[in-house]
Amino acid sequence: MAEQSYAERPDLIRVEHLTKHFPVRGGILQREVACVQAVDDVSFTIKQGETLGMVGESGCGKTTIGRTILRLTEPTSGSMFFNGKDVFSLKGRDLKEIRRNMQIIFQDPYGSLDPRVPIGDSVMEGLKIHNIGSAKEQYDATITMLKRVGLEEYHARRFPHEFSGGQRQRIGIARALALNPQFIVCDEPVSALDVSIQSQVLNLLRDLQQEFGLTYLFIAHNLSVVEHISDRVAVMYLGKMVELSGREDLYRRPLHPYTQALLSAIPIPGARGKRERIILKGDVPSPLNPPTGCRFHPRCQFAKEICKEKEPAFIETEPMHWAACWHVNP
Amino acid sequence: MENSDPLLQVKDLHTYFYTDDGVVKAVDGVDFEVFPGEILGLVGESGCGKSVTSFSIMRLVGVPGKIVSGEILFEGQDLLKMPEAEMVKMRGNRLSMIFQQPQTSLNPVFTAGDQVSEVLEIHQNMPHEKAWERAVELLRLVGIPDPAKKASAFPHEMSGGQAQRVMIAMGLALNPRLLIADEPTTALDVTIQAQILDLMLDLRKKTGASIILITHDLGVISDMADRVAVMYAGQIVEQCKVDVLFEKPYHPYSQGLIGSIPVLGRVADRLEVIPGNVPNLIDLPAGCRFAPRCRLREKYNLDICSQQKPSLEEIQPGHLVRCWLYQSTTGHQAPIKIS
Numbered sequence: 001m002a003e004q005s006y007a008e009r010p011d012l013i014r015v016e017h018l019t020k021h022f023p024v025r026g027g028i029l030q031r032e033v034a035c036v037q038a039v040d041d042v043s044f045t046i047k048q049g050e051t052l053g054m055v056g057e058s059g060c061g062k063t064t065i066g067r068t069i070l071r072l073t074e075p076t077s078g079s080m081f082f083n084g085k086d087v088f089s090l091k092g093r094d095l096k097e098i099r100r101n102m103q104i105i106f107q108d109p110y111g112s113l114d115p116r117v118p119i120g121d122s123v124m125e126g127l128k129i130h131n132i133g134s135a136k137e138q139y140d141a142t143i144t145m146l147k148r149v150g151l152e153e154y155h156a157r158r159f160p161h162e163f164s165g166g167q168r169q170r171i172g173i174a175r176a177l178a179l180n181p182q183f184i185v186c187d188e189p190v191s192a193l194d195v196s197i198q199s200q201v202l203n204l205l206r207d208l209q210q211e212f213g214l215t216y217l218f219i220a221h222n223l224s225v226v227e228h229i230s231d232r233v234a235v236m237y238l239g240k241m242v243e244l245s246g247r248e249d250l251y252r253r254p255l256h257p258y259t260q261a262l263l264s265a266i267p268i269p270g271a272r273g274k275r276e277r278i279i280l281k282g283d284v285p286s287p288l289n290p291p292t293g294c295r296f297h298p299r300c301q302f303a304k305e306i307c308k309e310k311e312p313a314f315i316e317t318e319p320m321h322w323a324a325c326w327h328v329n330p
Numbered sequence: 331m332e333n334s335d336p337l338l339q340v341k342d343l344h345t346y347f348y349t350d351d352g353v354v355k356a357v358d359g360v361d362f363e364v365f366p367g368e369i370l371g372l373v374g375e376s377g378c379g380k381s382v383t384s385f386s387i388m389r390l391v392g393v394p395g396k397i398v399s400g401e402i403l404f405e406g407q408d409l410l411k412m413p414e415a416e417m418v419k420m421r422g423n424r425l426s427m428i429f430q431q432p433q434t435s436l437n438p439v440f441t442a443g444d445q446v447s448e449v450l451e452i453h454q455n456m457p458h459e460k461a462w463e464r465a466v467e468l469l470r471l472v473g474i475p476d477p478a479k480k481a482s483a484f485p486h487e488m489s490g491g492q493a494q495r496v497m498i499a500m501g502l503a504l505n506p507r508l509l510i511a512d513e514p515t516t517a518l519d520v521t522i523q524a525q526i527l528d529l530m531l532d533l534r535k536k537t538g539a540s541i542i543l544i545t546h547d548l549g550v551i552s553d554m555a556d557r558v559a560v561m562y563a564g565q566i567v568e569q570c571k572v573d574v575l576f577e578k579p580y581h582p583y584s585q586g587l588i589g590s591i592p593v594l595g596r597v598a599d600r601l602e603v604i605p606g607n608v609p610n611l612i613d614l615p616a617g618c619r620f621a622p623r624c625r626l627r628e629k630y631n632l633d634i635c636s637q638q639k640p641s642l643e644e645i646q647p648g649h650l651v652r653c654w655l656y657q658s659t660t661g662h663q664a665p666i667k668i669s
Contacts, residue, residue, distance in 0.1 A: 057519035057522075194546065194608075195590055195591050196587060197607070198590070198591075199590035199592075199602065199603050203601055203603060206600070221520070224591070224593055224594045225592050227592065227595075228592035247597075248597075251595060261521060263594065265520045265521050266594055267527070267549030267552060268552065268595070269548040269551075269552040269576050269588060269591065269593060270576030271552065279528055280525070282475070
């Protein structure tokens, strides 16, 4: 893709200042005693046909972002535009209509299929809810989709427990694709799978993207997987987006100290002793009570006074390369 | 390292599970050695028998599982012939194990200090106060911040990384000669994983213990292990020095496994794929267990693969492979010659 045409491509997804706080209630009156700042003031866009990878460690808010922009959980504040439409203000029929275009693939292929429903019916359910075509057409569409993800017609009558993890994830993909959506949130779609199966599913997701012109938000904790599938990559830390850039740029020249540490921490097969590892001190702090200023400062080797006091802004440090860090953007 | 006698020798180990559906051959003829001070990586996908192998060494295989045959020689003694009372003394003392899920492997109703000091009280008859002091020292050694205070913390008050450090402290309390680490970092985030792996290398340097590191992550193996054994469907299919495996894997399964993982900094348009799924351990293929998924079998048009079982042969010094591509027998000429 040439750079010029990239800028001209329309944004399919535009998220602005998204915030999601989960209240923690306590006492006999169940008053709000604290709140978990799962996602705090996050903004990004995804172009039509693009894959935005989102990485971060557990508790960084990446799954909450995926769920909130689909309105599977309601946001605390912020807005999200799908094709220019404000998704957070939609209600009733309009919301249902837009949900056809936005689907999700879940992490756990075991927990996300109803064990008592034949998988064909699970895949078909969306078509029924949205009243698309006759019963015969719905059935045919289901079988076509199952075949497209590498399953057979006779599989439609079987139950989830009869399938392996990789096959179940294929069923999850078929279900997400049944309504012919434009946008899919892939929430850790391969992390529960064995490596040899993982590559099968990653290749399938890529083929489907080209075939149907899909736009992905690909959430994962595995940076190698995200590098493989994404056009651009966003790095999250404790509810904040700390860096966003084109894939090559981010992996070759990470700006944020957290991204640098994260990349250096990944063991690479056959590269022992050839790289320097940055070992971060301590654990990820709790999002219940995040550190002041830059949330990364207690673990950062470059932390200065200002990092403890003021939150760094998310700035386009270089063209198309954003970072939130006082060290990078003094 | 290889000049000395092996610390642990596993010989032709078979561990089966007798289920209602049939006999699950989880470990079916596994041989390997661990030398003093060495880290042996055991790698494979879920269900390949790597965890059952480690539970067999600890003699912790429960019903319906049974160690059917084989020998496990540890410091020259066969663990499988040892009376249970002696084995109890072995566990924790000379052999020790840390598990994948640190938070569920610790007892939720006892503090970290209790659990570490218990080991010392039982095995060394240490009085409680002294054991507690030693426990705090051990917690400091594994990098728990403020160990005197954290010793009174319960498992739910700790993060995953901290809980794994407590597990490691328990595992090392009696200075064992062999530590079996079963997916010690799989449940942890990468930055925490890096801390724990660093800690394990450091402790090996200090105590000289050998480690069997079980994982499905080839990156971890590459960073940590001296030698590696690749397991598939209950058997070892390739065993060699770790850098040799990544430079020149011989077994088609090892090749597929290495090719199918996305590697940081090496972007490929498509990933290599091993077709199909792992075989059912109740109903195994007659010949080579990897034959139904093997591309090279098709390429060289080998019939023997689906008929006869290959054995684990040393095709180069210290490099063992279980594959007909490199082995000849009556009526079969190995298509690939290795000088």
